[in-house]
Amino acid sequence: MPYRLPESIYNSSQLRQLKSELSRLRNLRSPKNIVFSNNLQELAVANGVGKINVATINDLLKFIDTLLDESPEITMTLASAPGNDERAELMMRLRRQLDPKLLVHFIIRPELLAGCVVRTKTAVFDMSLAKALRQNQQKLVTRLKNA
């Protein structure tokens, strides 16, 4: 059964935590009074897993290992921190536009003003407003002088 990665799980660190959590669950002898993490609940809901048992745990672990091996991960620097819903919306857009299994490591830097900087393993895409302003510095100065 092909699993889907929910938008709330967006980076490899979360995947490793899930893997650790699932591994602990699999090793428990009497899984009672267990509180699942939000991410595990999200993962279960997103994939229609009604009951967490050894079989589903193994399937999820296999899915997470695949993601850790194959998912492309980028670093995205934003000017301001998105809320959970906004981040989920952003992840949905990014996975639709770039890759369904995309993982993102977010960094916040207000000096970008707006937009973002995307770093892949081999390149940097600076789409920030600060960069745009510096690129158009001459226009800015000209307009300031003419103002």
Next chain:
Amino acid sequence: MTDTILVILTIISVATFFIFCLLAGQYIKGSRGKRNQSSSQDLTNIGRQAKADAQEKIEKAVAREITTLQKTLQSQSETIGANFAKNLQSITTQQLREFKKTMDLADTNMKKQAEMVASQGQQQAKDLQQSLTDEQLKIKQKVLNNTDQQIAEIMISYLAEVAGDLDYQQQKDYLYSSIEANKDAIKKDITNAV
């Protein structure tokens, strides 16, 4: 040269004349001995008279020759002096001409060198001035660029302060549009990396 030969010839002629006189005296002396052996008292008188006449003639001839010689010598001396003066003047004139020529050449060379040095100096001054002008323009441009950059940085800092109040929601459209604009390039890079 001709004058010198004339002087030598004159001296030779005077010397010949003296030799002739001496030989004549010897001859007269010899003939007087012979007369003493064979002539009388009259003959002795005649001989004395002849001797006196001959001596007088010789003295006159010698005096005439000496006068002529003196005149010739004076004339020759004057000629030599004139020639010497002429030659000296010619030599001096030539030397002066050579000296003037040399001085003119040296003067011309000095002028040329001076002009060359002046020309080089002018060129160097021109180059230096051009270099200074270029450097001034560069500095001016650099200062203007720095000023523009500072203005831009001030403006960006101001915008950063203003944008600090902007939340994610307010800049979401800008973020999405910038990602949309670059999605193909990012996707290509991600795919290649995987």
